[in-house]
Amino acid sequence: MLKYSLKRIGYMLIVCFVVITITFFLVHLIPGDPILAMASEVPEDVRVVYMAKYGFDQPLYIQYFKFMGQLFSGNLGDSLRYPGRSVAEIIKSCAPISAQIGGISLAIGFIAGVVLGIFAAMNLNRWQDRTIMILSLIGTTLPVFVIATLVQYFLSVFWPIFPTTGWGGAEYLVLPVICMLVDPLATYARYMRSSVLDVIGQDYILTAEAKGASNFRIITRHILRNAFIPCLTMLVTSISGIVAGSFIIETVFSIPGLGRYLISAINDRDYSMVLGINVVITSFYILTVLLADILISAVDPRIRLADNKGRGKA
Amino acid sequence: MAVLLDVKNLSVSFRTMHGEVKAVRDVSFELHEGENLAIVGESGCGKTVTSKAILRLHDRSGGIVSEGSEILFEGKNIVRMSRKEIGEIRGNGISMIFQDSMTSLNPTMVIGKQIAENILIHKKTGKGESLSQAKKLLELVNVPDAAERMNQYPHQLSGGLRQRVMIAMAIACNPKILIADEPTTALDVTVQAQILELLSDLQKQFGMSVILVTHDFGVVANFADRIQVMYAGSIVERGKKEEIFSDPKHPYTWALLKSIPGRHQGHKGELYSIRGTPPDLLLPLEHCPFSPRCEYCMPICKKRRPEEKYMTETHGIACWLTHEKAPRVDNPLKIGGEARAR
Known part of the structure; x- marks a missing residue:
């Protein structure tokens, strides 16, 4: 297990390194520079002074090594757009906001979606199933900005229950969470339904039936766990996305989240911000993948991490 | 020998896009106490559908047992039973072993629990008691290291062991009838012989009746008392083993x-x-x-x-x-008999 863990950590570091390197050069490939992005009519001599101040006059590879050196000492640097504020500080303040909205909406969407999916599969081809499937089709196809506008109109203009935009107490959380949970809800409902139907057709369900197991027992003991495994695998990709936030939702609702900062940082050519946010998102992604592997191996005995016993097809 | 199972005019069909597939057509037969009955035929002849119909396992897959079909087990018609009544017979009065033990065992449940489940459903025993019974069953079907195997998953067992687990599961509640649907098809020849021997031992020990569904006459020759040959959903020939093999x-x-x-x-x-x-x-x-x-x-x-x-x-x-007016045709299998119809 130790050897396996070391291997995994090694891979994680390599992935991190590759992603950061690629991002670094990609960001610098964008035409323009941070000073021009802030003010278009800067005299050339002033621009040169500023470029020299931040070290942008040096060759790219030297900037790269300097950046990597800084990164290894745990420093993400200062923001160019917001002088005096460090990148780490900004991320620390806005990542939890994105994670909060993303986490809550994913949790609700996932649980409700899975439950609806099971319910639909149990009522296959009846009106309950058809209703859920039609609604989930609408849910997956409706763009999030359309949902956001509808939700804003009905829940804060027509019936002024929640604030339209902004960030503060729990009441500001409701509308963005509603918008963000539609997609996971619809996706997981469809996914879980087909997964359950797939399991129902398996031979071992027939075996359980031949034992005389009741319908309830077949569902709870034999169908659910097996049908849940594919959903869990898919959940990983969803979880890894929550910290990055949703640019659209954060813009529509004026929420100071990571997604909005990332996009504006790219527009501002705020190199250190873009790289810093990317480091955080990448690390989070890699960590969730690791977490997911552990989780799935706990649910699916056929996958045992670094298990040499038995004939597991790990 | 008393009649244990009496199948009368059984017809099973499946609705498909192309029409109604009549898989079993007006099949009648009896099964006596302590008897080994083999149903033989090629793929798609209806032998598996017939055997599954006895436990009404087509309910979910959309198989339709037609009007007038009767399956009498201990005097009661299985076709007309409620979900609860048939649930009490499945795994208890009549149990079944399936062909592919890899897909027929739940991949995410340890085998001990899967065997104990059968006991738990039908006998009023606690969890611990049913698990210890499951262990005894594993020993009975000659699974080595039963205690350790109890906590293993199906994929950790070989094909032969898995089929033994299936058998342990099926005999857990001392059923009167054991239906074995091609129990040895997925196994290699040496393991096949072991499994058949085990089935035959258990049958004598518990006095069960066995319905063996197979396409393999070799298996039948060693095992069966009576044979029914099926073709296209009907029984074309039936008789004692000696009658079928020698005449x-x-x-x-x-x-x-x-x-x-x-x-x-x-x-x-x-x-x-x-x-x-x-x-x-x-x-x-x-x-x-x-x-x-x-x-x-x-x-x-x-x-x-x-x-x-x-x-x-x-x-x-x-x-x-x-028919009396038909030309006499000798059995071509008899030594020297290579007769052809004129």
């Missing part, structure tokens, strides 16, 4: 026996095979279903279905050749 009367049985490797291979060493393919079960088949492939086909065979005719009390044949 078969139906051309289909002849052809099947001839197809066994090593027995009647010609001097070229070529393996005999029945020409053609089985009929489409969507068709009504009002003639003899085997007639297009039969070497002894007569004009009547293509017009009307033959009635089943009994040669002895147990030996029945559904073939026009048994």
Whole structure:
């Protein structure tokens, strides 16, 4: 297990390194520079002074090594757009906001979606199933900005229950969470339904039936766990996305989240911000993948991490 | 011997996009106490559908048991039972072993629990008691290191062991009837012999009746008391083992026996095979279903279905050749008998 863990950590570091390197050069490939992005009519001599101040006059590879050196000492640097504020500080303040909205909406969407999916599969081809499937089709196809506008109109203009935009107490959380949970809800409902139907057709369900197991027992003991495994695998990709936030939702609702900062940082050519946010998102992604592997191996005995016993097809 | 199971006029069909597939057509047979009955036939002849219908396992897959079908178990008609009543018989009075033990065991449940589940459902025992019974069952079916195996998952076991687990599961509640649907097909030959021996031992020990569904006459020869040969959803010949092996009367049985490797291979060493393919079960088949492939086909065979005719009390044949006006055809399998219909 130790050897396996070391291997995994090694891979994680390599992935991190590759992603950061690629991002670094990609960001610098964008035409323009941070000073021009802030003010278009800067005299050339002033621009040169500023470029020299931040070290942008040096060759790219030297900037790269300097950046990597800084990164290894745990420093993400200062923001160019917001002088005096460090990148780490900004991320620390806005990542939890994105994670909060993303986490809550994913949790609700996932649980409700899975439950609806099971319910639909149990009522296959009846009106309950058809209703859920039609609604989930609408849910997956409706763009999030359309949902956001509808939700804003009905829940804060027509019936002024929640604030339209902004960030503060729990009441500001409701509308963005509603918008963000539609997609996971619809996706997981469809996914879980087909997964359950797939399991129902398996031979071992027939075996359980031949034992005389009741319908309830077949569902709870034999169908659910097996049908849940594919959903869990898919959940990983969803979880890894929550910290990055949703640019659209954060813009529509004026929420100071990571997604909005990332996009504006790219527009501002705020190199250190873009790289810093990317480091955080990448690390989070890699960590969730690791977490997911552990989780799935706990649910699916056929996958045992670094298990040499038995004939597991790990 | 008392009749334990009485199947009368059983017909099972499946609705598909192309129409109604009549998989089992008016099949009647009896199973006596302590008897080994083998149902033999090629793929798609309805033998598995027949055996599953006994436990009404088609409810979920959309199989329709037609009106007038009766399956009497201990005097009660299984076809008309409520979900609860049939649930009490499944795994308790009648249990079943399936062909592919890999897919027939739940991949995410340890095998100990899967065996104990059967006991838990039917006997009023606690969890601990049913688990210790499950362990005894594993020992009974000769699984080595039973205690350790209890906590293993199906994928950690070999095919032979998995089939033993399936058997342990099936006999957990001392069923009166054990239906084994091709229990050895997925296994290699040496393991096949072990599993059959185990089944035969258990059958004697518990006094069960066994319905063995197979396409392998080799398996049948070692195991069965009585044999029913099925073709296109109907029984074409039935009889005691000796009657079927030494005095078969139906051309289909002849052809099947001839197809066994090593027995009647010609001097070229070529393996005999029945020409053609089985009929489409969507068709009504009002003639003899085997007639297009039969070497002894007569004009009547293509017009009307033959009635089943009994040669002895147990030996029945559904073939026009048994008719008194039909030409005499000798069993081609008899030594020196390579007769052809004129």
